Amino acid sequence: xxxxxxxxxxxxxxxxxxxxxxxxxxxxxxxxxxxxxxxxxxxxxxxxxxxxxxxxxxxxxxxxxxxxxxxxxxxxxxxxxxxxxxxxxxxxxxxxxxxxxxxxxxxxxxxxxxxxxxxxxxxxxxxxxxxxxxxxxxxxxxxxxxxxxxxxxxxxxxxxxxxxxxxxxxxxxxxxxxxxxxxxxxxxxxxxxxxxxxxxxxxxxxxxxxxxxxxxxxxxxxxxxxxxxxxxxxxxxxxxxxxxxxxxxxxxxxxxxxxxxxxxxxxxxxxxxxxxxxxxxxxxxxxxxxxxxxxxxxxxxxxxxxxxxxxx
Numbered sequence: 001x002x003x004x005x006x007x008x009x010x011x012x013x014x015x016x017x018x019x020x021x022x023x024x025x026x027x028x029x030x031x032x033x034x035x036x037x038x039x040x041x042x043x044x045x046x047x048x049x050x051x052x053x054x055x056x057x058x059x060x061x062x063x064x065x066x067x068x069x070x071x072x073x074x075x076x077x078x079x080x081x082x083x084x085x086x087x088x089x090x091x092x093x094x095x096x097x098x099x100x101x102x103x104x105x106x107x108x109x110x111x112x113x114x115x116x117x118x119x120x121x122x123x124x125x126x127x128x129x130x131x132x133x134x135x136x137x138x139x140x141x142x143x144x145x146x147x148x149x150x151x152x153x154x155x156x157x158x159x160x161x162x163x164x165x166x167x168x169x170x171x172x173x174x175x176x177x178x179x180x181x182x183x184x185x186x187x188x189x190x191x192x193x194x195x196x197x198x199x200x201x202x203x204x205x206x207x208x209x210x211x212x213x214x215x216x217x218x219x220x221x222x223x224x225x226x227x228x229x230x231x232x233x234x235x236x237x238x239x240x241x242x243x244x245x246x247x248x249x250x251x252x253x254x255x256x257x258x259x260x261x262x263x264x265x266x267x268x269x270x271x272x273x274x275x276x277x278x279x280x281x282x283x284x285x286x287x288x289x290x291x292x293x294x295x296x297x298x299x300x301x302x303x304x305x306x307x308x309x310x311x312x
Contacts, residue, residue, distance in 0.1 A: 041070035060091035139214035216254035
């Protein structure tokens with residue numbers, strides 16, 4: 001059961017020959033979520049063989065062009081291909097105004113429903129189904145473009161029944177649903193059979209967090225405590241920290257500090273300024289603080305494997 005991130009764009013505002021601007025796809029148990037949608041994102045989806053017709057939810061962190069200029073093109077392609085299912089877009093409410101203005105001028109429309117969900121400036125649950133939740137949280141960027149980060153968390157699965165043990169204790173079929181929920185079984189004679197003797201615990205739930213275009217604030221780590229995989233923008237090196245602060249961005253070193261403070265298990269760096277043709281320096285400065293750090297490149301795939309179940 002996959003929990004897998006595909007990097008579609010690892011650069012910042014100015015794309016390069018090797019790095020497209022911001023876009024990612026997260027596959028959570030065959031639910032595909034598009035995170036940001038820079039120019040040419042639909043080309044990257046094809047290039048890296050992402051089943052883009054399975055994308056039903058798009059999360060836009062903020063309204064700077066390198067994070068949403070590819071959206072209209074992607075949505076238009078889906079319309080031309082005859083899509084019928086709803087597309088849900090989670091973004092600054094002004095994005096709806098932008099899109100409606102474009103469609104009005106073009107005297108056009110999509111052949112499928114677009115459902116907008118306005119992001120607020122507070123931490124909140126914005127999506128939930130039976131296997132995953134998505135929470136948005138505010139970051140700190142330029143005043144004209146408020147930014148949200150996103151936390152995707154797999155829901156804890158039910159416990160697995162041990163058929164041999166429930167048969168041995170003659171547990172009624174009607175009680176199986178309670179065993180899956182962790183309840184102990186009490187026999188007709190009053191003996192309590194511990195749940196862990198009758199079931200196997202599910203693997204731990206997995207999580208992914210996306211933090212982009214923000215000034216460094218250690219308190220932001222509170223939004224993503226214990227996350228398995230953390231993507232954090234690293235637009236600049238620590239030598240350019242003044243430039244990072246002036247442009248409301250972070251350095252690789254600051255990204256590592258936040259990952260350490262959050263107790264993250266793995267850190268991914270991206271959103272690199274086009275001034276760095278070689279980003280190994282940024283990787284080195286981050287690993288000095290947080291060793292389990294990796295560089296993102298277009299087309300990279302990062303999987304969080306399910307851990308083994310507990311033994312009997």
